Amino acid sequence: xxxxxxxxxxxxxxxxxxxxxxxxxxxxxxxxxxxxxxxxxxxxxxxxxxxxxxxxxxxxxxxxxxxxxxxxxxxxxxxxxxxxxxxxxxxxxxxxxxxxxxxxxxxxxxxxxxxxxxxxxxxxxxxxxxxxxxxxxxxxxxxxxxxxxxxxxxxxxxxxxxxxxxxxxxxxxxxxxxxxxxxxxxxxxxxxxxxxxx
Ligand SMILES: C[S@@+](CC[C@H](N)C(=O)[O-])C[C@H]1O[C@@H](n2cnc3c(N)ncnc32)[C@H](O)[C@@H]1O
Numbered sequence: 046x047x048x049x050x051x052x053x054x055x056x057x058x059x060x061x062x063x064x065x066x067x068x069x070x071x072x073x074x075x076x077x078x079x080x081x082x083x084x085x086x087x088x089x090x091x092x093x094x095x096x097x098x099x100x101x102x103x104x105x106x107x108x109x110x111x112x113x114x115x116x117x118x119x120x121x122x123x124x125x126x127x128x129x130x131x132x133x134x135x136x137x138x139x140x141x142x143x144x145x146x147x148x149x150x151x152x153x154x155x156x157x158x159x160x161x162x163x164x165x166x167x168x169x170x171x172x173x174x175x176x177x178x179x180x181x182x183x184x185x186x187x188x189x190x191x192x193x194x195x196x197x198x199x200x201x202x203x204x205x206x207x208x209x210x211x212x213x214x215x216x217x218x219x220x221x222x223x224x225x226x227x228x229x230x231x232x233x234x235x236x237x238x239x240x241x242x243x
Contacts, residue, residue: 075143091120148179
C-alpha cells in the first residue's frame with residue numbers, strides 16, 4: 046500500500062457497500078459523510094458515483110487523518126474535508142439530501158449517537174436519506190459469535206464503545222423524523238441501514 050493513512054476494513058468493505066449505495070443514492074445530489082476516518086470510503090465512493098458531491102468530515106482533532114488521502118485522490122466531486130463533531134450544537138455545516146456513516150456508532154459513546162440524531166432532527170430538511178453501515182444487535186442479541194467477541198474487544202479499547210441495539214437506534218431515527226426503508230444484510234455480520242425523512 047501507500048504511505049497515506051490506511052484502514053484494511055475500508056478496503057475490504059468498500060465494494061459491497063458501494064453496491065448498495067449506488068441504488069440508495071441514485072437520485073441524491075450531495076452526501077455528508079460523518080466520521081470519514083482515513084477518507085478511503087470518501088475517495089472511492091466519490092469516484093464511483095460521479096453524479097454525487099461527497100462531503101467528508103471528521104472530528105476536529107482527527108482531520109490530520111482525513112486530509113492527506115482526500116488531497117491525494119482529488120476529483121471534482123470530492124469536497125474539501127470539514128470538521129464535524131456530531132455533539133456540536135449547532136452543526137457547523139448544512140445537511141444536504143443524503144448522509145452516510147460507516148463503523149462509527151459503535152465507536153462513539155451512546156450519548157454521541159443520541160446527539161447525532163438530535164443534530165439531524167435540528168438540521169435535516171425534508172427528503173433526506175441516511176445510510177449507516179456497521180454491526181448491530183437485534184432484540185438484545187448479538188447476530189454472531191464474532192460480533193460478541195468484537196464487542197468485548199471494543200469494551201477493552203474504550204468503555205463507552207459498544208455495538209448498538211438496532212431498535213434503540215431506529216427509535217432515535219424515528220424521533221428525528223426518519224423512517225426505516227431498508228435493513229441490508231452485509232458480509233462479516235454487518236448491516237447497511239437506510240432511513241428516509243419524508
Ligand atoms: C472506526 S472509525 C471509522 C472510520 C471510517 N468511517 C471507516 O469506516 O473506516 C470511527 C470514527 O468515528 C469518529 N468519531 C468518533 N466520535 C465522533 C464524533 N463525536 N463525531 C464525529 N466523528 C466521531 C472517529 O474519529 C473515527 O474516525
